[in-house]
Amino acid sequence: MYRYDEFDATMVAERAAQFRGQVARRLSGELSEEEFKPLRLMNGLYLQLHAYMLRVAIPYGTFSSRQMRRLAHAARKYDKGYGHFTTRQNIQYNWPALVDVPDLLDDLAEVEMHAIQTSGNCIRNVTSDQYAGAAADEVEDPRPWCEIIRQWSTFHPEFSFLPRKFKIAVTASDNDRAAVRVHDIGLRLHKNAGGDTGFEVIVGGGLGRTPYVGHTIRDFLPKEHLLSYLEAILRVYNLEGRRDNLYKARIKILVNAEGAERFRGLVEEEWAQIRSSGIDLLREEIERIHAYFEAPAFEKLPGESVALNAQRDGNGEFDRWLRVNTVAHKIPGYAIANISLKPIGGIPGDISAAQMEAVADLADQFSFDEIRATHEQNLVLPHVRKEDLFKVWRVLKAAGLATANIGLVSDIIACPGLDYCTLANTRSIPIAQRISERLADLDEQESLGELKIKISGCINACGHHHVGHIGILGVDKKGEEFYQVTLGGSAGEDASIGEIVGRGLSSGDVVDAVEKLVQFYKSERNDGERFLDVYRRIGADPFKEALYAAA
Amino acid sequence: MQLLKLSSHGRGRISPALEEPSQEVSLDEWRNNPQAHADATALVIPNDASVADIKKDVSGFDVVILDFPQFKDGRAYSQARLIRERMEYSGEIRARGGVLRDQLLFMVRCGFNAFEFGDVGAADAALREFTFAYQPAADSVAPIWRQRLAHARAA
Numbered sequence: 001m002y003r004y005d006e007f008d009a010t011m012v013a014e015r016a017a018q019f020r021g022q023v024a025r026r027l028s029g030e031l032s033e034e035e036f037k038p039l040r041l042m043n044g045l046y047l048q049l050h051a052y053m054l055r056v057a058i059p060y061g062t063f064s065s066r067q068m069r070r071l072a073h074a075a076r077k078y079d080k081g082y083g084h085f086t087t088r089q090n091i092q093y094n095w096p097a098l099v100d101v102p103d104l105l106d107d108l109a110e111v112e113m114h115a116i117q118t119s120g121n122c123i124r125n126v127t128s129d130q131y132a133g134a135a136a137d138e139v140e141d142p143r144p145w146c147e148i149i150r151q152w153s154t155f156h157p158e159f160s161f162l163p164r165k166f167k168i169a170v171t172a173s174d175n176d177r178a179a180v181r182v183h184d185i186g187l188r189l190h191k192n193a194g195g196d197t198g199f200e201v202i203v204g205g206g207l208g209r210t211p212y213v214g215h216t217i218r219d220f221l222p223k224e225h226l227l228s229y230l231e232a233i234l235r236v237y238n239l240e241g242r243r244d245n246l247y248k249a250r251i252k253i254l255v256n257a258e259g260a261e262r263f264r265g266l267v268e269e270e271w272a273q274i275r276s277s278g279i280d281l282l283r284e285e286i287e288r289i290h291a292y293f294e295a296p297a298f299e300k301l302p303g304e305s306v307a308l309n310a311q312r313d314g315n316g317e318f319d320r321w322l323r324v325n326t327v328a329h330k331i332p333g334y335a336i337a338n339i340s341l342k343p344i345g346g347i348p349g350d351i352s353a354a355q356m357e358a359v360a361d362l363a364d365q366f367s368f369d370e371i372r373a374t375h376e377q378n379l380v381l382p383h384v385r386k387e388d389l390f391k392v393w394r395v396l397k398a399a400g401l402a403t404a405n406i407g408l409v410s411d412i413i414a415c416p417g418l419d420y421c422t423l424a425n426t427r428s429i430p431i432a433q434r435i436s437e438r439l440a441d442l443d444e445q446e447s448l449g450e451l452k453i454k455i456s457g458c459i460n461a462c463g464h465h466h467v468g469h470i471g472i473l474g475v476d477k478k479g480e481e482f483y484q485v486t487l488g489g490s491a492g493e494d495a496s497i498g499e500i501v502g503r504g505l506s507s508g509d510v511v512d513a514v515e516k517l518v519q520f521y522k523s524e525r526n527d528g529e530r531f532l533d534v535y536r537r538i539g540a541d542p543f544k545e546a547l548y549a550a551a
Numbered sequence: 552m553q554l555l556k557l558s559s560h561g562r563g564r565i566s567p568a569l570e571e572p573s574q575e576v577s578l579d580e581w582r583n584n585p586q587a588h589a590d591a592t593a594l595v596i597p598n599d600a601s602v603a604d605i606k607k608d609v610s611g612f613d614v615v616i617l618d619f620p621q622f623k624d625g626r627a628y629s630q631a632r633l634i635r636e637r638m639e640y641s642g643e644i645r646a647r648g649g650v651l652r653d654q655l656l657f658m659v660r661c662g663f664n665a666f667e668f669g670d671v672g673a674a675d676a677a678l679r680e681f682t683f684a685y686q687p688a689a690d691s692v693a694p695i696w697r698q699r700l701a702h703a704r705a706a
Contacts, residue, residue, distance in 0.1 A: 007683050161622070161628065235629050238628070273637065279686070
């Protein structure tokens with residue numbers, strides 16, 4: 001894991017001190033709320049329906065048990081004893097008092113954490129594959145490049161007042177777990193024919209009101225040129241992106257208005273001017289950053305654990321958790337263990353302080369001190385010995401964290417919705433809870449296979465409904481909550497935007513609708529076909545018919 | 552509006568400038584009829600103007616004025632860097648419009664060295680809030696990674 005040196009520590013401490021001054025100016029009345037707003041929004045502090053909300057950055061989703069314990073401390077001291085993991089691998093506190101926020105940020109700074117650029121029209125916290133450094137299917141660990149991007153983008157003087165927010169995601173696997181095709185910039189590390197690794201650069205993807213799958217503007221960028229190439233893209237966007245309409249200000253609108261070819265031309269022209277101007281790091285610094293991410297001291301273990309095979313025999317619940325929540329690790333004898341934050345009927349992404357501490361203890365003992373947050377609002381212990389999995393599972397079970405539903409129908413992404421958010425038209429969380437309860441049976445869920453439901457409480461699409469296999473979008477119709485269903489979206493390497501399948505449904509009907517769709521899929525599927533596969537094979541019409549046919 | 556100036560490029564001292572009667576001309580007026588504006592000392596460039604081919608326009612002026620129609624419209628940050636770095640313009644680049652205390656350091660880093668801003672005490676404090684910078688820009692500050700390398704080599 002990356003560790004701060006004196007420079008990083010000074011940056012974060014000075015930012016905390018600066019923000020303390022800004023809050024003091026607000027509290028003394030020197031700044032009006034209107035004047036304070038752009039300042040707090042540069043530091044992840046939103047004013048929500050009932051209270052301030054603070055969004056804390058977890059760069060590329062990697063953090064330590066010490067940091068998790070501090071997050072638990074902050075939840076107890078400054079919030080109501082819980083936190084909420086988001087689709088950007090961050091954590092949010094929903095109830096801090098403004099006067100306490102500077103102290104909260106000081107507490108976080110002590111463990112190398114902050115809220116820098118978790119909001120505002122700047123380059124946001126960079127996101128990545130939650131299995132980075134552990135996945136059997138990755139080309140190499142993408143996190144050193146995420147850290148390089150983090151440093152370059154932090155307080156970038158030219159790109160702190162962009163037309164709109166800007167999100168960069170990085171993956172190093174053909175199985176895209178970072179949704180790189182629906183980000184402002186997506187980067188995919190891969191090997192070319194010569195055996196070198198470099199970046200595929202994808203630009204102009206995004207969700208929101210106008211969803212787009214991004215365009216590849218470069219198949220292979222040599223790694224050492226990453227920062228100058230990003231700077232060229234950002235400069236073109238900063239100068240050319242629309243600023244007359246908030247809803248047309250993201251880079252996806254510019255890329256699609258210009259056309260990907262012309263946009264590529266603008267970027268390449270700018271890059272030619274700056275590629276040798278000292279933006280890119282020298283090899284020594286690239287290597288220094290890589291050294292922080294060297295693999296932990298894995299033991300030489302047999303691929304199969306005899307103890308584990310005995311433990312799973314006759315323990316159906318544990319066996320299911322192994323099947324559903326653990327993933328192949330690149331080192332024999334190890335596994336990646338997912339921790340679901342989607343208990344049946346629970347609030348997606350919520351976690352109590354006591355649960356945070358349980359996860360921290362497990363990471364300490366069994367995962368080389370590392371934890372990951374996922375964009376699907378779950379957590380990961382990336383490096384667990386197979387023979388320790390039973391112990392890990394028992395602790396998780398006791399903490400209420402062992403729901404075996406990763407990637408299944410109840411592993412739902414939902415935005416905070418009208419329960420918290422000032423932008424929302426409808427509630428999202430109660431819909432997620434009711435769907436999860438309706439389809440609670442885990443045997444049934446497992447037999448349905450991978451099925452991703454994503455729920456947004458308004459058109460801004462924070463719940464990623466456009467890329468749900470089943471997406472649900474809340475809309476307000478004359479003061480009543482309605483829900484529109486989309487089908488066939490995907491955030492993966494086969495990214496696609498879901499199609500709206502018909503008129504909106506009431507909050508009472510939407511849960512029935514999901515059940516109908518699921519039943520219809522079951523009746524149509526061939527062996528091994530996922531929901532998405534069936535949809536792509538037979539198209540929208542049969543699903544529509546099933547959904548709207550008179551009961 | 553008070554005018555503040557930096558004593559040098561990069562992170563010099565900031566202090567109120569004596570009001571100089573600068574004669575302003577807009578980029579369009581200048582390009583349409585340079586003879587009519589031979590006395591002008593300050594070129595005012597709107598923030599939606601391309602600065603790609605502006606080198607010969609700016610070279611004769613003591614002052615270039617870039618505009619922030621609103622504080623959150625950040626196009627002039629890129630314009631300033633292009634004029635300072637690519638055009639190698641060494642005169643005054645002045646920020647006008649939505650110039651807020653907490654943006655002054657970003658502006659300085661992008662090559663601005665004069666600001667239409669009312670509070671010299673606040674400006675001075677704002678420019679001292681950060682010791683280091685992660686990335687190179689138009690000021691003379693070495694980015695953190697170069698300082699790290701220098702430390703490592705000295706050790």
